[in-house]
Structures are given as C-alpha cells and as structure tokens.
Amino acid sequence: MSKKFAIKINKITKYFDEKLILDKVDFSLYFGEKVALIGPNGSGKSTLSKIILGEEKQDSGTIEVFKEFKISYLPQEFNKDILVERYLEMEKRVSDERRKIFELFDDFGFSEEILRSKISSLSGGEKTKIFLIKVTLENSDIIILDEPTNNLDSDGLDYLEKIINNSKSSFLIISHDRNFLDNTVSKIISLDGDFHSIKIYDGNYSSYIYQKEQSDERDERLYGENQRRKKKIEEEIKINQGKAFRKETGVKVNSDNDKLGNNLKKSNYALKASGALKNAKNKLKNFDELERVKNKRPLIIDFSEMKNSGVNVLKIENLILNFGFKEKINYEIFSGDRVLISGKNGSGKSTLIKTILDYKEYSEEIIWGSNIKLGYLPQNLNYGKDDEKFIDYFLEETGKNITEARKVLKRFGFFDEEVVSKINSLSPGMRARGKIALMLADNPNVLILDEPTNNLDLEVLEEFEKALKKYKGTIIFVSHDKYFIEKISPNKILEL
Numbered sequence: 001m002s003k004k005f006a007i008k009i010n011k012i013t014k015y016f017d018e019k020l021i022l023d024k025v026d027f028s029l030y031f032g033e034k035v036a037l038i039g040p041n042g043s044g045k046s047t048l049s050k051i052i053l054g055e056e057k058q059d060s061g062t063i064e065v066f067k068e069f070k071i072s073y074l075p076q077e078f079n080k081d082i083l084v085e086r087y088l089e090m091e092k093r094v095s096d097e098r099r100k101i102f103e104l105f106d107d108f109g110f111s112e113e114i115l116r117s118k119i120s121s122l123s124g125g126e127k128t129k130i131f132l133i134k135v136t137l138e139n140s141d142i143i144i145l146d147e148p149t150n151n152l153d154s155d156g157l158d159y160l161e162k163i164i165n166n167s168k169s170s171f172l173i174i175s176h177d178r179n180f181l182d183n184t185v186s187k188i189i190s191l192d193g194d195f196h197s198i199k200i201y202d203g204n205y206s207s208y209i210y211q212k213e214q215s216d217e218r219d220e221r222l223y224g225e226n227q228r229r230k231k232k233i234e235e236e237i238k239i240n241q242g243k244a245f246r247k248e249t250g251v252k253v254n255s256d257n258d259k260l261g262n263n264l265k266k267s268n269y270a271l272k273a274s275g276a277l278k279n280a281k282n283k284l285k286n287f288d289e290l291e292r293v294k295n296k297r298p299l300i301i302d303f304s305e306m307k308n309s310g311v312n313v314l315k316i317e318n319l320i321l322n323f324g325f326k327e328k329i330n331y332e333i334f335s336g337d338r339v340l341i342s343g344k345n346g347s348g349k350s351t352l353i354k355t356i357l358d359y360k361e362y363s364e365e366i367i368w369g370s371n372i373k374l375g376y377l378p379q380n381l382n383y384g385k386d387d388e389k390f391i392d393y394f395l396e397e398t399g400k401n402i403t404e405a406r407k408v409l410k411r412f413g414f415f416d417e418e419v420v421s422k423i424n425s426l427s428p429g430m431r432a433r434g435k436i437a438l439m440l441a442d443n444p445n446v447l448i449l450d451e452p453t454n455n456l457d458l459e460v461l462e463e464f465e466k467a468l469k470k471y472k473g474t475i476i477f478v479s480h481d482k483y484f485i486e487k488i489s490p491n492k493i494l495e496l
Contacts, residue, residue, distance in 0.1 A: 003031065005028040006030060006142050007170070008064040009027050011060065012025045012060070013060045013061055020196050025191075025196075025198050034165075034187075036185040037174050037189045040193040040457040041432060043192070043193035045191055046076065046146055065142070071141070072142070076146045078128065083115070084122075087119055088134055101133060104133045108129045110126075123151065123345050125151040128156065136163060140169055143172075149177040150454040151451065153480055154344075157180065157480060173185060177453065178206075186203065301463060302411065303470065306472065307443070308335065309473070313369045314332070314369065315331075318364075324347045331494055335445075336473070337474050339475070340485060357376060374444055377439050378435075378450050379478075383423050386423045389421065394437070400441065408437060432460060447476070449476070451478055477490075
C-alpha cells in the first residue's frame with residue numbers, strides 16, 4: 001500500500017541575489033512521518049521552511065500540500081509581543097480546553113501568572129513550552145520545528161519527545177540535537193551546503209551517521225579512481241597532441257605548387273588535434289562533476305599553547321542570585337574540573353554565568369584563582385556591531401596585530417574574503433566560528449560555555465567536541481544536549 005503525502009516538494013530552486021541557496025530540492029513528507037532536516041548553518045534549512053509556509057517565494061519549483069492541511073511553525077526566534085493568554089486564545093477556550101491548558105502548566109512548572117506575561121519577556125525555553133501547549137491543543141496536521149530544543153530543560157525535552165512520538169501529525173524538524181533526533185525521527189534529509197541539494201537517509205541520526213560514513217568511504221574510493229583515470233586521459237592527450245604537432249611541423253614543402261596541399265595537410269592535423277583536445281576536455285569535465293568537494297574551509301581548534309592556571313580556579317561563597325535560584329550558593333572549582341551547571345528553565349543558570357563573569361576583580365562572593373585566562377562562548381551569538389568588518393572587530397576585541405589575527409582566523413576557516421567582510425554578510429556558520437575564534441584567541445585555560453550547541457552546526461560542533469575532549473583546562477558549561485554532555489564528561493554538577 002503506497003504512502004500518502006502531506007507535503008510534496010517539487011524541484012525547488014532559490015537564489016538570494018545571484019547566490020544559489022537551493023538547487024532543485026525534491027522530497028515528500030508523508031502522513032504521520034517524523035523527518036529531520038539537517039545541514040550546515042547557511043545551507044538553506046530555514047529558507048526551505050519559509051518557502052513551504054509561503055513566507056518566502058521560490059524561483060522555480062512547486063509546493064503541494066494535501067487538501068487544506070493546517071501547518072504550525074516554531075521559528076528559531078519565537079518572540080511575539082503579545083500576552084500568553086491572548087496567544088493561547090484563552091477567551092475562546094471551552095472548559096475542557098482550559099482545564100487541559102492548566103494541566104500542561106503544571107507539567108511545565110508554570111503558574112497561572114504566566115498568562116499575564118508577554119511572550120517576548122519569557123526565557124527561550126519558556127517560549128518553546130508555550131508554543132508546545134498551543135500545538136498540543138490545536139492538533140495541527142503538519143508541524144515544522146526550527147531548532148525546538150534550544151534552551152529547553154530536561155523536562156521540556158522529554159515532553160517534546162513525547163508529543164512528537166505520540167502525535168499522528170507530520171513533523172519536519174530542523175535540529176542539531178543528536179540525541180533528540182535519535183529519539184524522534186525515522187528519516188534524515190541532509191542539505192549539502194556546497195551543492196545546495198539533498199540526500200535522504202532512512203532511520204534516526206545514528207543510522208544516518210553510519211550510512212554517511214559508508215557513503216563517504218565509497219566517495220573516497222571513487223574520487224581516487226577518478227583521479228587515476230583523469231591522469232591517464234591527460235597523459236594520452238599530451239601524447240596525441242605531440243604526435244599531431246610533429247606530423248604538422250614535419251611536412252616538407254618542395255615547391256610553390258605543393259604549398260596549397262601542404263597547408264591543407266597542416267590544417268587537417270590541427271583540426272584533429274583540436275578535436276581530440278575538445279573530446280578530452282569533455283571527458284575531464286565529466287570527471288570533475290563526479291569529484292566530491294575538496295576545498296571545504298578547514299577548522300583547526302588547537303589548545304596546545306594554553307598555559308596552566310593555579311590549582312584553585314573559582315570559589316563561590318554565599319552568593320545569592322538576583323534571578324531564579326533563591327538559596328545561597330557555595331561551590332569550589334579546581335583546575336581541570338568539568339562542571340555542568342544544571343537546572344530547569346528559569347532557575348538562573350545563565351544568570352550565574354553572567355554573575356561570575358562580572359566579578360573580574362576580588363569580591364567576597366566570587367573569588368578567582370591565579371593565572372586565570374577566561375574564554376566565554378555566550379548563548380547569544382550576536383556581535384552588536386554588524387556593520388563593522390570582522391577583522392576590525394576581532395582586532396578591537398583581542399588586541400592582536402593584523403599578522404597574529406590572520407594566523408588565528410585561518411585556523412577557523414577565515415580567509416581573505418571572510419576576514420574583510422562585514423559581520424552581517426557572514427553566514428551563520430561563519431559567525432559561530434568567529435565567536436569560537438574570539439573565545440580561543442588568547443589560549444584560555446578556563447572555558448565558560450552557555451548552551452554552546454544551540455548555534456553551532458554539526459560539522460563545527462563535532463570538531464569543537466573533539467578539541468574539548470583533549471582540553472587540559474577547566475570547563476564550566478550549561479547544556480541540555482545529552483550527546484554533548486556525554487562527550488564533555490563532566491566530573492561535577494552544580495544543580496540550581
């Protein structure tokens with residue numbers, strides 16, 4: 001029995017100005033299917049979502065939606081400036097629906113007071129939970145989620161997974177949360193940032209990784225074989241061109257009467273050489289199209305120049321946060337510790353990080369050890385000076401000279417074009433790399449990471465994780481990404 005589609009994407013192509021974003025993207029989302037859309041930052045995932053929703057117009061191709069199916073959409077930036085009660089349309093709800101809303105409030109730890117809060121005033125995790133409550137009530141046929149796990153605490157993640165797995169709706173999910181994708185989806189659509197096309201893999205994220213590794217190995221073998229065949233063709237061209245040249249230049253001219261015939265012979269040899277060259281070039285072009293991309297921007301994260309801090313890194317004594325956790329915090333962190341700051345949304349995790357960062361000088365509550373060099377990766381990757389050239393911003397923030405700066409940035413895939421580009425013209429992936437470069441510019445021996453997996457694409461994130469596994473310094477981090485937490489292997493947990 002054939003499956004019925006909820007959405008059919010037919011050869012969608014999209015340009016921004018003259019830059020190709022999507023090239024003849026073609027797939028179907030079927031009834032009840034849960035599918036992940038993954039790819040590097042800037043590869044077109046959110047653009048494709050907006051085309052499906054009708055918020056962006058494709059340059060060619062069509063979107064077919066079954067009947068009049070209702071589509072619900074959670075964007076990355078969910079920031080409506082309206083009261084929660086209005087967003088949930090409380091005034092229209094019958095008693096059973098209102099009862100359901102308050103049950104969900106209990107599940108998420110919300111009080112009724114949140115109804116009178118503006119959505120724009122809520123934390124990222126709280127906004128996502130309010131969206132999930134509305135989706136649960138409305139039973140939309142198709143639900144598109146753009147990075148839904150960003151900022152969700154463990155309870156929120158568990159509830160989101162439960163909604164998806166128990167729902168009869170079709171889901172298209174954009175996410176970098178690998179554990180979440182393992183638990184929810186049965187198909188992976190991978191957008192290629194170089195070719196602007198897709199590959200489809202059946203199974204969850206772990207299955208995708210296995211299939212991709214097998215595919216990459218095949219591509220590697222094919223690439224090597226193509227290179228050998230290409231070299232052989234190039235050698236044959238060289239030999240044939242040499243033969244044609246020798247024949248042409250070796251024709252003797254005996255008399256004026258023979259000049260016309262000899263010139264015709266020379267012309268024929270030249271035509272043969274030209275034809276052989278043309279055929280060879282066509283063959284070589286075919287090989288070039290088969291070759292996989294070899295010029296990806298490298299990412300080299302190296303902590304080898306880090307200098308050790310003192311044994312005592314940070315001591316917190318009788319600290320009371322001005323938001324969230326109400327008890328006094330007493331805690332000690334030593335060199336080499338990997339400390340996970342854990343807690344529910346609104347417990348004050350980010351507030352704690354900002355508080356300890358604010359105390360650069362001695363205080364009674366926050367006491368830093370000796371020889372500390374801090375590196376901080378914030379939850380928000382905004383620069384605040386988007387019209388400024390990236391190199392100027394980097395020089396200003398790090399105090400390095402131009403030669404040192406270029407040396408550091410090259411390790412993060414910043415070359416001439418990206419270095420001198422304005423920040424607002426960089427892709428999201430390059431802006432994320434830029435933030436990591438800024439954090440690591442002075443070889444810090446203490447890293448403070450606030451939800452680092454929220455904004456890093458999988459390619460950058462996996463390289464970052466490899467480097468963090470080898471890191472000998474101290475790591476203080478907030479994360480709800482179970483996969484990332486497992487990779488970092490914290491030896492301490494500070495629960496708020």
